[in-house]
Amino acid sequence: DAMVIQNPRYQVTQFGKPVTLSCSQTLNHNVMYWYQQKSSQAPKLLFHYYDKDFNNEADTPDNFQSRRPNTSFCFLDIRSPGLGDAAMYLCATSRAGYNYGYTFGSGTRLTVV
Amino acid sequence: EDKVVQSPLSLVVHEGDTVTLNCSYEVTNFRSLLWYKQEKKAPTFLFMLTSSGIEKKSGRLSSILDKKELFSILNITATQTGDSAVYLCAVVKAAGNKLTFGGGTRVLVKP
Numbered sequence: 069d070a071m072v073i074q075n076p077r078y079q080v081t082q083f084g085k086p087v088t089l090s091c092s093q094t095l096n097h098n099v100m101y102w103y104q105q106k107s108s109q110a111p112k113l114l115f116h117y118y119d120k121d122f123n124n125e126a127d128t129p130d131n132f133q134s135r136r137p138n139t140s141f142c143f144l145d146i147r148s149p150g151l152g153d154a155a156m157y158l159c160a161t162s163r164a165g166y167n168y169g170y171t172f173g174s175g176t177r178l179t180v181v
Numbered sequence: 182e183d184k185v186v187q188s189p190l191s192l193v194v195h196e197g198d199t200v201t202l203n204c205s206y207e208v209t210n211f212r213s214l215l216w217y218k219q220e221k222k223a224p225t226f227l228f229m230l231t232s233s234g235i236e237k238k239s240g241r242l243s244s245i246l247d248k249k250e251l252f253s254i255l256n257i258t259a260t261q262t263g264d265s266a267v268y269l270c271a272v273v274k275a276a277g278n279k280l281t282f283g284g285g286t287r288v289l290v291k292p
Contacts, residue, residue, distance in 0.1 A: 099278050101279070101280075109284070110269060110282035110283060110284050110285050111224070111269075111280075111282050112282075113279055113280065113281075116278070116279060118278065158223055158224075160280075162278055164278050169215065169226055169229050170215070170226070170280060171226070172217075172223040172224050172225075172226075173223060174222055174223050175222060175223045
Protein backbone atom coordinates (compact mmCIF):
# COMPACT_ATOMS: atom_id res chain seq x y z
CA ASP A 69 0.00 0.00 0.00
CA ALA A 70 1.14 3.52 -0.75
CA MET A 71 2.13 5.20 2.45
CA VAL A 72 4.37 7.49 4.45
CA ILE A 73 6.90 5.68 6.63
CA GLN A 74 8.87 7.24 9.44
CA ASN A 75 11.86 5.68 11.10
CA PRO A 76 12.49 5.08 13.86
CA ARG A 77 9.18 5.11 15.76
CA TYR A 78 11.01 5.95 18.97
CA GLN A 79 14.37 7.66 19.27
CA VAL A 80 16.32 8.40 22.41
CA THR A 81 19.27 10.74 22.06
CA GLN A 82 21.65 12.44 24.40
CA PHE A 83 21.60 16.14 25.05
CA GLY A 84 23.66 17.81 22.33
CA LYS A 85 24.19 14.67 20.25
CA PRO A 86 23.10 15.09 16.61
CA VAL A 87 20.16 12.98 15.55
CA THR A 88 18.50 12.29 12.20
CA LEU A 89 14.91 11.24 11.64
CA SER A 90 13.81 9.83 8.33
CA CYS A 91 10.67 9.81 6.26
CA SER A 92 9.93 7.96 3.05
CA GLN A 93 6.85 7.90 0.87
CA THR A 94 5.52 5.76 -1.95
CA LEU A 95 2.74 8.18 -2.88
CA ASN A 96 4.83 10.19 -5.32
CA HIS A 97 3.67 13.36 -3.61
CA ASN A 98 5.71 16.40 -4.50
CA VAL A 99 5.36 18.20 -1.16
CA MET A 100 6.83 16.88 2.08
CA TYR A 101 6.49 18.48 5.51
CA TRP A 102 8.00 18.15 8.94
CA TYR A 103 5.88 19.01 11.96
CA GLN A 104 6.85 19.12 15.60
CA GLN A 105 4.17 18.20 18.11
CA LYS A 106 4.83 18.66 21.79
CA SER A 107 2.68 17.08 24.44
CA SER A 108 -0.93 18.31 24.40
CA GLN A 109 -0.19 20.82 21.63
CA ALA A 110 -1.16 21.03 17.99
CA PRO A 111 1.42 20.11 15.34
CA LYS A 112 3.66 23.00 14.41
CA LEU A 113 5.16 23.22 10.95
CA LEU A 114 8.97 23.37 10.93
CA PHE A 115 9.57 23.40 7.16
CA HIS A 116 8.46 21.84 3.94
CA TYR A 117 9.81 20.92 0.53
CA TYR A 118 7.86 21.81 -2.56
CA ASP A 119 9.63 19.50 -5.01
CA LYS A 120 13.26 20.44 -4.38
CA ASP A 121 12.49 23.89 -3.01
CA PHE A 122 13.06 24.17 0.71
CA ASN A 123 10.71 26.42 2.70
CA ASN A 124 11.65 27.20 6.26
CA GLU A 125 9.17 28.64 8.76
CA ALA A 126 10.34 31.93 10.19
CA ASP A 127 10.35 30.68 13.77
CA THR A 128 12.05 27.32 13.17
CA PRO A 129 15.32 27.28 15.16
CA ASP A 130 18.59 26.96 13.25
CA ASN A 131 19.19 23.77 15.19
CA PHE A 132 16.72 22.07 12.83
CA GLN A 133 17.78 21.24 9.29
CA SER A 134 16.30 19.13 6.55
CA ARG A 135 17.40 17.28 3.44
CA ARG A 136 15.43 15.84 0.57
CA PRO A 137 17.81 13.85 -1.64
CA ASN A 138 15.00 12.61 -3.90
CA THR A 139 11.21 12.62 -4.23
CA SER A 140 10.75 9.68 -1.90
CA PHE A 141 12.92 10.59 1.06
CA CYS A 142 13.15 13.47 3.48
CA PHE A 143 15.31 13.79 6.59
CA LEU A 144 15.11 15.93 9.68
CA ASP A 145 18.44 16.69 11.32
CA ILE A 146 18.62 18.12 14.81
CA ARG A 147 22.18 19.33 15.23
CA SER A 148 22.31 19.73 19.00
CA PRO A 149 19.14 18.46 20.62
CA GLY A 150 18.05 20.14 23.82
CA LEU A 151 15.57 18.94 26.39
CA GLY A 152 12.99 21.27 24.84
CA ASP A 153 13.22 19.40 21.54
CA ALA A 154 11.63 16.29 22.99
CA ALA A 155 8.45 15.85 20.97
CA MET A 156 6.67 13.79 18.37
CA TYR A 157 7.97 14.61 14.90
CA LEU A 158 5.48 14.08 12.13
CA CYS A 159 6.23 13.81 8.45
CA ALA A 160 3.42 14.51 6.02
CA THR A 161 3.07 14.56 2.25
CA SER A 162 0.69 16.09 -0.22
CA ARG A 163 0.30 16.63 -3.90
CA ALA A 164 0.06 20.33 -4.58
CA GLY A 165 -3.34 21.24 -5.87
CA TYR A 166 -6.77 22.24 -4.82
CA ASN A 167 -8.38 18.94 -3.93
CA TYR A 168 -5.59 16.84 -2.54
CA GLY A 169 -5.34 15.92 1.10
CA TYR A 170 -2.39 15.25 3.27
CA THR A 171 -1.01 11.93 4.45
CA PHE A 172 0.84 11.67 7.74
CA GLY A 173 3.43 9.14 8.75
CA SER A 174 3.16 7.39 12.09
CA GLY A 175 5.59 9.82 13.70
CA THR A 176 8.87 9.54 15.58
CA ARG A 177 8.77 10.21 19.28
CA LEU A 178 12.04 11.80 20.31
CA THR A 179 13.31 11.68 23.88
CA VAL A 180 16.34 13.73 24.90
CA VAL A 181 18.26 12.56 27.96
CA GLU B 182 -1.77 36.65 11.48
CA ASP B 183 -3.64 33.46 10.56
CA LYS B 184 -5.69 31.91 13.35
CA VAL B 185 -7.49 28.62 13.77
CA VAL B 186 -9.40 28.25 17.04
CA GLN B 187 -11.14 25.13 18.24
CA SER B 188 -13.72 24.82 20.96
CA PRO B 189 -14.31 23.40 23.42
CA LEU B 190 -10.81 22.51 24.58
CA SER B 191 -12.09 19.25 25.97
CA LEU B 192 -15.29 17.45 26.78
CA VAL B 193 -16.45 14.30 28.47
CA VAL B 194 -19.54 12.45 27.28
CA HIS B 195 -21.12 9.04 27.73
CA GLU B 196 -21.54 6.41 25.08
CA GLY B 197 -24.49 7.17 22.85
CA ASP B 198 -24.27 10.93 23.27
CA THR B 199 -23.83 13.31 20.34
CA VAL B 200 -20.93 15.74 20.30
CA THR B 201 -20.40 18.88 18.24
CA LEU B 202 -16.93 20.30 17.82
CA ASN B 203 -16.27 23.79 16.54
CA CYS B 204 -13.49 25.26 14.47
CA SER B 205 -13.31 28.93 13.54
CA TYR B 206 -10.65 30.47 11.38
CA GLU B 207 -9.25 33.75 10.20
CA VAL B 208 -6.92 33.23 7.29
CA THR B 209 -6.26 35.05 4.08
CA ASN B 210 -6.70 33.16 0.82
CA PHE B 211 -8.56 30.23 2.33
CA ARG B 212 -8.48 27.04 0.26
CA SER B 213 -9.82 24.21 2.39
CA LEU B 214 -10.37 22.98 5.93
CA LEU B 215 -9.45 19.54 7.15
CA TRP B 216 -10.46 17.51 10.17
CA TYR B 217 -8.21 14.90 11.74
CA LYS B 218 -8.57 12.42 14.58
CA GLN B 219 -5.48 11.83 16.69
CA GLU B 220 -5.07 9.08 19.22
CA LYS B 221 -1.64 8.31 20.61
CA LYS B 222 -0.08 8.40 17.17
CA ALA B 223 -0.15 10.44 13.96
CA PRO B 224 -3.34 12.26 12.92
CA THR B 225 -5.82 10.28 10.85
CA PHE B 226 -7.62 12.14 8.08
CA LEU B 227 -11.39 12.51 8.46
CA PHE B 228 -12.70 15.17 6.08
CA MET B 229 -11.65 17.86 3.66
CA LEU B 230 -14.10 20.72 3.19
CA THR B 231 -13.82 23.28 0.44
CA SER B 232 -17.36 24.41 -0.28
CA SER B 233 -19.87 26.05 2.02
CA GLY B 234 -23.01 24.26 3.09
CA ILE B 235 -22.19 20.82 1.72
CA GLU B 236 -22.22 18.23 4.46
CA LYS B 237 -19.64 15.49 4.35
CA LYS B 238 -20.55 12.27 6.09
CA SER B 239 -18.71 9.14 7.06
CA GLY B 240 -20.61 6.73 9.26
CA ARG B 241 -21.43 8.47 12.51
CA LEU B 242 -19.24 11.47 11.70
CA SER B 243 -20.28 14.46 9.65
CA SER B 244 -18.91 17.90 9.00
CA ILE B 245 -19.92 21.12 7.34
CA LEU B 246 -18.22 24.36 6.44
CA ASP B 247 -19.57 27.92 6.54
CA LYS B 248 -17.27 30.16 4.52
CA LYS B 249 -19.31 33.25 5.23
CA GLU B 250 -19.11 32.93 9.01
CA LEU B 251 -15.66 31.28 8.82
CA PHE B 252 -16.26 28.16 10.81
CA SER B 253 -16.76 24.44 10.57
CA ILE B 254 -18.38 21.90 12.83
CA LEU B 255 -17.69 18.22 13.28
CA ASN B 256 -20.53 16.08 14.62
CA ILE B 257 -20.22 12.63 16.11
CA THR B 258 -23.48 10.83 16.78
CA ALA B 259 -24.01 7.75 18.96
CA THR B 260 -20.52 8.11 20.39
CA GLN B 261 -18.46 5.06 21.30
CA THR B 262 -15.43 4.71 23.55
CA GLY B 263 -13.32 4.33 20.41
CA ASP B 264 -14.18 7.91 19.50
CA SER B 265 -12.05 9.11 22.42
CA ALA B 266 -9.26 11.15 20.84
CA VAL B 267 -8.05 14.63 20.08
CA TYR B 268 -9.80 16.11 17.07
CA LEU B 269 -7.74 18.57 15.09
CA CYS B 270 -8.94 21.12 12.61
CA ALA B 271 -6.50 22.56 10.08
CA VAL B 272 -6.74 25.15 7.33
CA VAL B 273 -4.94 25.21 3.99
CA LYS B 274 -4.29 28.52 2.28
CA ALA B 275 -4.47 28.97 -1.46
CA ALA B 276 -0.94 30.33 -1.51
CA GLY B 277 1.50 27.69 -0.46
CA ASN B 278 0.48 24.27 0.69
CA LYS B 279 0.81 24.46 4.45
CA LEU B 280 -1.55 23.27 7.13
CA THR B 281 -2.25 25.59 10.05
CA PHE B 282 -3.67 23.61 12.94
CA GLY B 283 -6.03 24.63 15.67
CA GLY B 284 -5.26 23.62 19.23
CA GLY B 285 -7.50 20.56 19.11
CA THR B 286 -10.47 19.34 21.13
CA ARG B 287 -9.91 16.40 23.44
CA VAL B 288 -12.96 14.13 23.56
CA LEU B 289 -13.37 11.43 26.20
CA VAL B 290 -16.25 9.01 25.78
CA LYS B 291 -17.07 7.08 28.93
CA PRO B 292 -18.82 3.70 28.86
